[in-house]
Amino acid sequence: MRKAGRGAVVAATEGRESWRGRPGDCGGQVRGGVTLFTALAAGIALPLLAAVLPDDRADALYHAYDGGGVKVTGPSLQILKRIGQSLALSGNYYVDAISSASIDVITTASPYSERRTETSAGLQYLAGKSIMSLGYTHSDESDFDANSAYFNISQSMFGDLTTVTLGYSLGWDTVGKTGQPDFSEDVDRQQYRVGLSQILSRDWIVDLAYEGITDEGFLNNPYRSVRYLDPTTPIGYSYEPEQYPHTRTSNAFAVRSKYFLPYRAALHGEYRFYDDTWGIRAHTAEVGYTHPWKERWIFDVKYRYYTQGHADFYSDLFPRAQAQNFLARDKELSSFDSHTLGVGASYEFLRDRSGIERGTLNLSYDHILFAYDDFRDLTVAMTPGEEPQYDFTAGVLRLYLSVWY
């Protein structure tokens, strides 16, 4: 039973919200649903630069996130099976079990737990040098219902040196509110993707990608609040509900490259530029190194840097109530940097036994630091607007088994 009053409202949201991202902004739940499955069934599984369906494969993953007072764990199960030479079917089941005592919860509410499940189905069809794929994803939690459908087509050309991919996704969500059964708002979303994969040499490949996303509907969180200066209260500030625009359009451009080193190891690098109509501009850069060892082992290490500027309507502390039309104090819309250091190991434990081609056991761990420039830590009681800037670290674990059969 959640604590009554405003605190409970915020608590009821914050955990889910903080993990899902902003409802309708493709930030976690919705986007996660699309991404998880689109990538699996339509993108990542496709061999680069040739029209070939992926091999039959099954994956079972356990994931765990722990950071900033939020813990998220759960399984993800994925299976892909070819039917004949030109058709492949796939399915995915994914769970986020969330317990939240995040910075917002501990300053304004009480901890809570929540569960989200996501199911997906898709198919890929091979025709000549083209692969068409389509699929559907449904995500469900107590106050948020998300649906999305996608279609992708990729064409291999120029002696299979080049692959062009086009994609489109449509999403439709329903946003609810705990304790208010009559509350129901819609979000519609469209995504447009263009990709180009190019072999530059026998050791060097590069990918270019663009994705545009448009949202329309109820994009803010029904629970989350902003704070404003209020001299009539002992702490000097009060809260009022967030208010977001009803539309958002974003553009993301990315370039990725991978290079095979002379002694069988690989380097990779990538950069992404992002901006949107809310005024957020972001840069992402990553470098990584992959090193095989003794036939059966593969080790990975990577570093990722991310930085963004805040949304136009974001403020940690507004000067007064209703200071402007749009109001946000979601730390994901603030100005901040993040640094990720990741390591991984993969062990191939069987080959060609009992109908199974091979299997791998994999473990990856990322350590992430989030450092905010204009989101203050309200657990420290000080003059409003002079609290220290918030930061936290998170650990992300992935333990999974993959089998090709």
Place this chain on the structure above:
Amino acid sequence: MSLTKGFALSILLTLTGCSGIEPWVKPYERAHLADPIMSFDRDPIAASYTNHVYQAREGARGAEGGQGGGCGCN
């Protein structure tokens, strides 16, 4: 055959002859590209989950990758 038609045909033949772009990396030269370590996302289920984490924690979205790896020539 008129001069115009002959000219048009010669242009067509020239274009046809030049339009076949010769792959500068032959299929048999793609062993390195086909190595699993050259895959952008060797394990899609884990990569997708990682993207999910970033999408929940960061404002940016889209173009996360997932175009695959290897060269499909194995």
